[in-house]
Amino acid sequence: MKVEIWSDVVCPWCYIGKRRFESALREFEHADDVEVEWKSFQLDPTTVSVTQRAAGPSDAHARALAAKFGRSVEEVRQMIAHVDETAAAEGLEFHQDVSVPANTVKAHQLLHLAGERGVQDAVKERLLRAHFTEGEPLGDDETLVRLVAEAGLDAEEARAVLAEDRYLAQVRADVAEAAALGARGVPFFVVDRRYGISGAQPAEQFLQVLQRAWTESRPLTLVGQATDDACGPDGCAI
Incomplete structure (x- = not known):
């Protein structure tokens, strides 16, 4: 079974x-047979990256979101607090007051490299933690190289990928594919090309879809002959 996940x-x-x-996935009895592929998606391809860490906690993130969505800063603060509380319930530690803006096209290119090298999930996790917990500037090339090297990629190969924009076409193809599949936002999960799940649904919902897709994609195996001790349109076996 394959699960493709579009996210930023x-x-x-x-x-x-x-x-x-x-x-x-931990509750799914066939988890060892599930292949997960992380796909590229950019929330805002026009974002201009900040290449240095924030000096300390600030309202810059809240002010930027307020300006973008036409909300008051106080409304946005409350929205951020709600997200942080939800994250904490899942065991995550968010510090969005130190997050810095980043154009993520280069990060996604490195995730494509990571997919080819078998460390995609580790790299994805490292980049997410770097942004939301540590306030690392993901728009800075050398920061990206250091982070992905910590997660298992070769630093020199990662640096070459960024210099060449080696996976830019693949990133753009992922974004176009998400639109073709009807994704209006992320995260967007596609299970075995049978089911699409939009948003950070509860774990129980994910589990139900995994179980349903597994059952539907595995036909019954016939044991014995069709005529053995059975009845059919022409009568019963004797």
Whole structure:
């Protein structure tokens, strides 16, 4: 079974959704047969990256969101607090007051490299934690190289990928595919190309879909002959 997940590394609900999906996967009896692929999605491709850490906690993130969505700063503060509380319930520690803006196109290119090297989930986790917990500037090349190296990628190869924009076409293809599948936001989960799940749904919902998709994709195996001790349109075997 394959699960494809479109998400962005600066999307708080994507991190929460990742944890909830992982909780469901731990309860799924066929978890060892599930392949997970992380797909690229950019919440805002026009974001201009800040390449240095924030000097300390500030309202900059709240003010930027307030300006973008036409809300008051106080409303946005309350929204951020709600997200942080939800994250904490999933065992995550968010410090969005130290998060810095980042254009994530380069981070997604490194996630494609990580997929080819078999460490995609580790790299995804490292980048999410770096942004939401540690306030690392994901728009800075050298920061990205250091982080992905910590998660198992070769630093020099990662640096070359960024210099060449090696996976830019793949990132754009992922974004276009999400639109074609009807994704209006992220996280967006596609299970065996049978079911689409939008948003950071509860773990129970993920588990139900995994179980349903597994059952539907595995036909019954016939044991014995169709005529053995059975009745059919022409009568019963004797």
